[in-house]
Amino acid sequence: MKPSQEGSRSRAAERAALHFVLLFGVVSLFADLTYEGARSITGPYLASLGASATVVGVVAGLGELVGYSLRLVSGRLSDRTGRYWPITLLGYAVQMASVPLLGLAGRWETAGVLIIGERTGKAIRNPPRDVMLAQATTHMGRGWGFGVHEALDQLGALAGPLLVAAVLRGGARYETAFLLLLAPALLTLGLLGVTRVLYPHPETLEASPPPIEAAGFSRRFWLYLAGAALVAAGFADFSLLGYHFEITGTVPDSGIPLLYALAMAAGALGSLAFGRMLDRHGLGVLIPLTAAALLFAPLVFLGGAVAAGAGTILWGLGMGVHESLMPAAVATMVLPQRRGSAYGLFNAVYGVAWFVGSALMGVLYDRSVVGLVIFSVALECTALVFFVLVERESRLSDRPHPL
Numbered sequence: 001m002k003p004s005q006e007g008s009r010s011r012a013a014e015r016a017a018l019h020f021v022l023l024f025g026v027v028s029l030f031a032d033l034t035y036e037g038a039r040s041i042t043g044p045y046l047a048s049l050g051a052s053a054t055v056v057g058v059v060a061g062l063g064e065l066v067g068y069s070l071r072l073v074s075g076r077l078s079d080r081t082g083r084y085w086p087i088t089l090l091g092y093a094v095q096m097a098s099v100p101l102l103g104l105a106g107r108w109e110t111a112g113v114l115i116i117g118e119r120t121g122k123a124i125r126n127p128p129r130d131v132m133l134a135q136a137t138t139h140m141g142r143g144w145g146f147g148v149h150e151a152l153d154q155l156g157a158l159a160g161p162l163l164v165a166a167v168l169r170g171g172a173r174y175e176t177a178f179l180l181l182l183a184p185a186l187l188t189l190g191l192l193g194v195t196r197v198l199y200p201h202p203e204t205l206e207a208s209p210p211p212i213e214a215a216g217f218s219r220r221f222w223l224y225l226a227g228a229a230l231v232a233a234g235f236a237d238f239s240l241l242g243y244h245f246e247i248t249g250t251v252p253d254s255g256i257p258l259l260y261a262l263a264m265a266a267g268a269l270g271s272l273a274f275g276r277m278l279d280r281h282g283l284g285v286l287i288p289l290t291a292a293a294l295l296f297a298p299l300v301f302l303g304g305a306v307a308a309g310a311g312t313i314l315w316g317l318g319m320g321v322h323e324s325l326m327p328a329a330v331a332t333m334v335l336p337q338r339r340g341s342a343y344g345l346f347n348a349v350y351g352v353a354w355f356v357g358s359a360l361m362g363v364l365y366d367r368s369v370v371g372l373v374i375f376s377v378a379l380e381c382t383a384l385v386f387f388v389l390v391e392r393e394s395r396l397s398d399r400p401h402p403l
Contacts, residue, residue: 017136017205021145023195024133025152030188031092032153032264034181035118037160038099040260042115043242044253045174049108053243057362059112060237061355067119068351075127075344079337084128085196091125092192096185103178123351127343134331134339135206142328147275150324154268160184161257161264169254206336217342220393221333224283225349227386228326231290232350233357234297234379235318236372238263240361241300250308259309263316270320278325284391286325287384293318294380297373301365 046056074091078084098118105111137145160181167177199205238260245251251259277285292314299311327343334342357379364372 014139016199017139017145020136020195020199020202020205021133021140021149022152023191023198024129025149027188027191027195028149028153029156029159030184030191031096032156033160033163033184034096034099034156034188035122035160036157036260036264037164037181037184037257038102038118038178039238040161040164040257041168041174041177041242042102042111043239044246044256045102046108046111046239047243047246048174049105049111051108051112053240053247053365054362055108055112056239056243057237057365058359059115060239061358061362062112063116063119064237064351064358065355066116066351067123068347068349068354070120070123070348071127071351072344072348074124075340075342075347077340078128078131078344079340084132084202084340085200087128088125088132089192089196091121091123091129092189093121094124095121096188097121099185100179100182103175105175123347126347127340130327130331130343131339132202134327135202135336137328137331138206141275141279142331143275143278143325145275146324146328147271147273147278150271150275150320151268153323154264154271154320156184157264158261158268161261165254165257165261168257217338217345218333220390221330221342223386223393224329224333224390225346227286227383227390228346229349229353230379230383230386231318231322232353234294234376234383235322235354235357236297236300236315236361236376237354237358238315240358240365241312241315244301244365245308250305259312262309263312263319266313266316267320267323270317271324274321274325275328278328282391283329283387283394286321286329286387287391289317289321289325290380290384290387293321294377297376301369301373 042060043056046059051059074087078087081087095118098114098121102111102114105114133146133149134142140148163180164177167180168174242256242260245256245259246253274285274289296311296315296318299307299314301311303311326346330342330346331339361372361375364375
């Protein structure tokens with residue numbers, strides 16, 4: 001084949017991959033509008049139904065535990081069957097159905113089950129979706145590709161809480177806000193169907209993968225997994241932040257989803273910048289980003305309204321790191337045929353850590369807010385040690401070996 005023909009084919013593949021990432025990003029935009037709009041008020045909603053801080057922490061943590069643990073099953077099933085699209089479609093259907101049903105809950109126990117159901121749907125669809133994105137982003141750089149997708153995702157996460165805030169400011173109840181989220185849920189499923197029709201075989205978008213340092217999961221992967229688990233355990237769910245704002249009166253009811261929207265905006269902008277940084281500088285960028293994000297806890301839980309706003313922005317930037325850099329990095333550490341299993345394992349461990357951390361922080365909040373802050377900061381600082389080791393392993397693996 002002539003060089004000009006090869007160049008034309010390569011550019012066509014790059015365009016197709018970019019279009020797939022953008023279209024899936026729009027799907028994620030409406031999905032996040034739906035469920036992040038709901039999550040911006042689940043803490044105060046549970047409080048209004050009579051739940052305690054311990055209940056909020058346990059529900060949030062259990063939702064993440066179930067949601068992330070099931071990704072181990074979903075990821076392995078995706079690898080074994082190769083049916084990435086059907087599993088992705090099932091997960092989105094479960095997730096989008098759970099959100100508007102929260103408006104009909106009536107009791108905190110029922111609401112808790114639906115919150116866990118929403119996380120279950122996300123668990124089913126995330127590993128196969130991330131594999132398809134990893135296939136498409138080899139042409140454009142995985143950090144940038146996942147960053148673009150996450151930025152669109154976060155735009156939805158910004159719009160959802162703003163919509164909910166407007167509804168609440170207009171005098172509506174929490175239940176009405178949940179029911180109104182049925183509209184973006186249906187849009188999500190419709191756009192997902194269009195994406196499936198246009199790109200039934202996203203594996204054809206992948207460029208030749210680079211060589212991987214080990215046939216299985218490398219030492220670098222395990223170190224990275226340990227650091228990510230510590231980050232998850234020390235990173236509070238927004239439900240607990242919202243509960244704190246509701247109970248203390250630091251932020252008015254209608255301002256809580258606005259703060260959540262601000263956090264999502266910070267995460268969206270951060271995802272784009274962080275993705276470029278990952279592609280250019282490698283995994284070492286996790287060190288300063290994690291160090292900055294750990295300040296969210298003292299600002300949110302020990303400060304006033306201004307500090308709460310600053311801490312929530314740092315919390316959003318931290319979520320941008322979690323949602324864009326971490327999955328992008330996993331794809332560089334394992335063989336292509338084991339990506340689903342790697343994503344499933346990574347997310348299962350991450351979810352167990354999130355559950356344990358969230359539950360403990362809920363208990364700590366009822367007893368000592370200062371103790372909660374110390375717990376969070378200590379775990380994030382320990383995670384930094386593992387990320388330093390990951391960065392060192394990356395440098396060693398990139399070093400040319402003598403003949």
